[in-house]
Amino acid sequence: xxxxVTLQKLQKYVAKRDNKKNKKMxxxxxxxxxxxxLSEMIKKDKRLDPEDERAKAIKNTLDEEIADVLYYLxxxxxxxxxxxxxxxxxxxxxxxx
Amino acid sequence: xxxxVTLQKLQKYVAKRDNKKNKKMxxxxxxxxxxxxLSEMIKKDKRLDPEDERAKAIKNTLDEEIADVLYYLxxxxxxxxxxxxxxxxxxxxxxxx
Amino acid sequence: xxxxVTLQKLQKYVAKRDNKKNKKMxxxxxxxxxxxxLSEMIKKDKRLDPEDERAKAIKNTLDEEIADVLYYLxxxxxxxxxxxxxxxxxxxxxxxx
Amino acid sequence: xxxxVTLQKLQKYVAKRDNKKNKKMxxxxxxxxxxxxLSEMIKKDKRLDPEDERAKAIKNTLDEEIADVLYYLxxxxxxxxxxxxxxxxxxxxxxxx
Numbered sequence: 001x002x003x004x005v006t007l008q009k010l011q012k013y014v015a016k017r018d019n020k021k022n023k024k025m026x027x028x029x030x031x032x033x034x035x036x037x038l039s040e041m042i043k044k045d046k047r048l049d050p051e052d053e054r055a056k057a058i059k060n061t062l063d064e065e066i067a068d069v070l071y072y073l074x075x076x077x078x079x080x081x082x083x084x085x086x087x088x089x090x091x092x093x094x095x096x097x
Numbered sequence: 098x099x100x101x102v103t104l105q106k107l108q109k110y111v112a113k114r115d116n117k118k119n120k121k122m123x124x125x126x127x128x129x130x131x132x133x134x135l136s137e138m139i140k141k142d143k144r145l146d147p148e149d150e151r152a153k154a155i156k157n158t159l160d161e162e163i164a165d166v167l168y169y170l171x172x173x174x175x176x177x178x179x180x181x182x183x184x185x186x187x188x189x190x191x192x193x194x
Numbered sequence: 195x196x197x198x199v200t201l202q203k204l205q206k207y208v209a210k211r212d213n214k215k216n217k218k219m220x221x222x223x224x225x226x227x228x229x230x231x232l233s234e235m236i237k238k239d240k241r242l243d244p245e246d247e248r249a250k251a252i253k254n255t256l257d258e259e260i261a262d263v264l265y266y267l268x269x270x271x272x273x274x275x276x277x278x279x280x281x282x283x284x285x286x287x288x289x290x291x
Numbered sequence: 292x293x294x295x296v297t298l299q300k301l302q303k304y305v306a307k308r309d310n311k312k313n314k315k316m317x318x319x320x321x322x323x324x325x326x327x328x329l330s331e332m333i334k335k336d337k338r339l340d341p342e343d344e345r346a347k348a349i350k351n352t353l354d355e356e357i358a359d360v361l362y363y364l365x366x367x368x369x370x371x372x373x374x375x376x377x378x379x380x381x382x383x384x385x386x387x388x
Contacts (some may be wrong), residue, residue, distance in 0.1 A: 036327010126237040133230010140223040
């Protein structure tokens with residue numbers, strides 16, 4: 001994936017990989033599993049080591065878990081036909097009124 | 098906020114609103130609270146009504162809860178110095194090797 | 195329900211109220227919803243007011259949310275045929291070896 | 292631990308092992324981590340194998356994860372001075388009125 005990553009690009013990217021309407025509950029449970037792993041990593045506060053090699057360093061870090069939670073949140077948005085950009089803009093405009 | 102919404106724009110936008118390093122745990126608990134509300138809305142499957150007025154319609158819908166979870170996930174990324182775009186690209190490249 | 199409350203009594207009590215095998219996912223989502231509310235209450239640290247009347251006081255408190263999470267955890271144990279007493283004793287004995 | 296396991300016995304048992312008031316947030320995060328693992332096990336539906344040896348069989352099963360979530364829920368009850376038996380009886384009486 002290339003920069004800049006927009007919410008729309010993110011949704012399309014994820015849709016190509018995980019987008020089975022009949023696996024709705026599996027995706028939700030996977031999402032909760034990733035939230036649990038994020039909790040573990042925040043607790044341990046295990047970060048990416050900038051000295052380490054890029055590809056390996058991300059495994060089992062807070063950074064990786066945030067990416068995983070984001071990934072499955074986008075899956076949930078996709079299978080529920082939620083346009084993240086639209087909904088985010090709308091929500092934020094509403095809050096600021 | 099204007100289109101297109103990139104992950105970088107999203108992080109900057111959220112950082113202006115919620116970015117207190119000493120409230121790390123409060124943000125995490127707020128995040129879990131929003132995950133719970135998302136669960137409730139997926140269960141009820143309450144969607145945005147396109148016939149309804151835009152600003153009001155989003156309240157108490159699955160769309161709103163996904164936006165809320167995304168918001169607090171971005172807060173968690175910010176206060177933990179995680180660059181969402183960087184980490185997402187890295188993670189995805191790694192998976193595809 | 196009368197004292198003392200054993201895990202077995204708790205499982206029987208809950209089974210009479212919520213025990214539909216075909217609602218497995220609904221119960222899980224309800225459980226996550228309650229976990230979210232518990233998170234909210236721990237954050238707010240809103241306790242039971244001993245001065246207040248007993249029945250009313252428990253609403254929207256940390257105490258109530260812990261009871262709710264426990265209730266749905268027991269539902270999950272029941273519909274998955276897990277004997278809480280048996281599994282807890284086994285787990286704890288194993289940890290102490 | 293011996294049968295019957297009452298909620299009071301459970302709270303005392305857990306209090307001897309994990310009861311540090313200054314680790315409140317760590318316990319909450321551990322609780323969420325265990326909820327994530329429970330989600331994973333419900334998704335996989337990996338049960339206790341009655342043919343397998345008792346002590347080993349429980350590892351990485353739905354049964355174990357339910358016990359773990361229960362354990363940390365009891366920790367949260369303890370450090371927040373919640374009497375599970377009292378609160379459960381009160382809540383259930385209230386619901387049935």
